[in-house]
Amino acid sequence: MKTIIATALLMISLIGPAWAEPLLVNGAGATFPYPVYSKWFDEYAKMNPDIHINYQSIGSGGGIRQVSELTVDFGATDGPMNDEQLSKAKVKLLHFPTVLGADVPTYNIPELQGELNFTPQALAGIFLGTITKWNDPEIAKANPGAKLPDKLIIVVHRSDGSGTTYVWVDYLSKVSPEWKEKVGVGTSVNWPTGLGGKGNEGVAGLVKQTPYAIGYVELIYAEQNKMPYGAVQNSEGKFVKASIAAVTAAAAGASKAMPADFRVSITNAPGDKTYPIASFTWLLIPEKIDDPKKGKAITGFLKWMLKDGQGMAPALLYAPLPKEVVAMEEKAIGQIKY
């Protein structure tokens, strides 16, 4: 019996090194970029079998809380952390934009052919509840020739807290002083009007089924589900329909005024071809990483993500970063100490 145990122990000790556990790096946060993140972590693990990045899409709020407490190695968020949140974190956290997303207005008007144009005032008015009918002059003037029905608009918004909502209301706050004062910006807000649907699928379901409804969903979701969505007038007065190119253009337009910590809102960004309701999504990385192995793995991943990773984004309908931002981020990686 003893010999059997001894042999077994010896064998375990011999094959032990071959079984060496890969270095586990834990991250948690935003759900919106989850498809592209899981693709990236998967591809990166294929090239670096000794590193395994484990990401849990628990929501931006959870990601911020967990990385602030250092219960995970990195976080991810759809809205940048504010100064108060940063000061409460146990370590200094750095923001690294990864990809871009956009929100689109989607609607259901049975008798309408073709696509609608929305002015910022129209969107703000509809969601504030001051524009109540589809044939309102503010909507009609941007859509000459369209036959707009004399029907009440049914507004649909997200009921769950989400980055999608954050981007939408951030945009409305920029274009409407009334929105800024009455409602403000957050992942959940006190909506002046409308019905709440849970998740993109909840909003999409309500809009699809309710005649004369309007809601907002992520561009990716609208594309994948072939939902009609309207063009939005940008800050130069042009009506632009959301697309990967128009979203990257928004980031390029905003990159001239990019702050060093990358905490920037790019809604209503300048530029002719810019789609105005777009946003970065960020990774949150501690400035000082105690475990040098993890530090090396994380910075290695960031460098790879900025080069090869970006190429994988459009296939999954995420807009890649403009090259100006990539260059700035490559420099910023140097701030991470380990």
Add this chain to the structure above:
Amino acid sequence: MAMFRRPGVSPADRLFRATVFTVAISVLLITGVIAFELVRNSRLPIEKFGWGFLWGTTWDPVAEQFGALPFLYGTLVSSGLALLIAVPVGLGVAIFLSELAPRWLSDPVTFLVELLAAIPSVIYGLVGIFVLVPLVRNVLEPFLSGALGFLPLFRGAPYGVGMLTAGLLLAMMVVPFVVSVSREILMAVPHSQREAVLSLGATQWEMVRIAVLPYARSGIMGSVFLALARALGETMAVTMVIGNRPEIRLSLFEPGYTMAAVIANEFTEATSDLYVQTLIEIGLVLFAVTILVNALARLLIYNVFTKVEVRE
């Protein structure tokens, strides 16, 4: 601990007593720990809003102004509506299955009912969105506002989503509980009871009313409590059809919100401490409401039934 050392009790019995005693105490312990943790983790909003939290009607995460009344109202009304529909229907099905249905029908129906109870709530939610909501919007709500529109309960635009749909969906979800438990109870009523009443020339309805239901009443009430508990705490399916609007409206056509739904919706993205703790306090209120409603219901039943003389 003296109860475990009575003379003449064998060691095996003592072990058995100790084991079941521990298990029973653990129920109390778990409930106590839940209550304690809920209170401990909602200190910030308790200090800031006090009792006013219970009747505040504003829910503004941006300005961090929170009140629980719309959610309290939504939870109670949607669950009440569900019971109003589910109890008569469920009891009817149970009586049919245990007293009237032939064997070849009652067995498969019983099996199907138990299957219904096992369906995950998100499936009910999807059925709600894709089947019930259009039905309510296109058929039920226009009909109700036409027939009963003089009541403020049935006024307003037919959105399809709202309190009425949530109540209907909850009723669908809790009927299997009422049926399943009540049927078992009714089956357990001794045949001598039925035979005695029938021998006096009672009709089938009289037999059920005089002999079966009074005998089974406490068990039936148990099934109603189970249904109520499920309805109060149901989250996923309700949030998919209730419209998620924190407002108190008399009309059942209007959207509402429940406590469980707001926790599920906003917890993941709540960033500030006050916001998170407020959602935990909503959980505390839900916990208290569940206990209170159950206690009240029991008290009511006790008062009603102790006055009715039953021959058992």
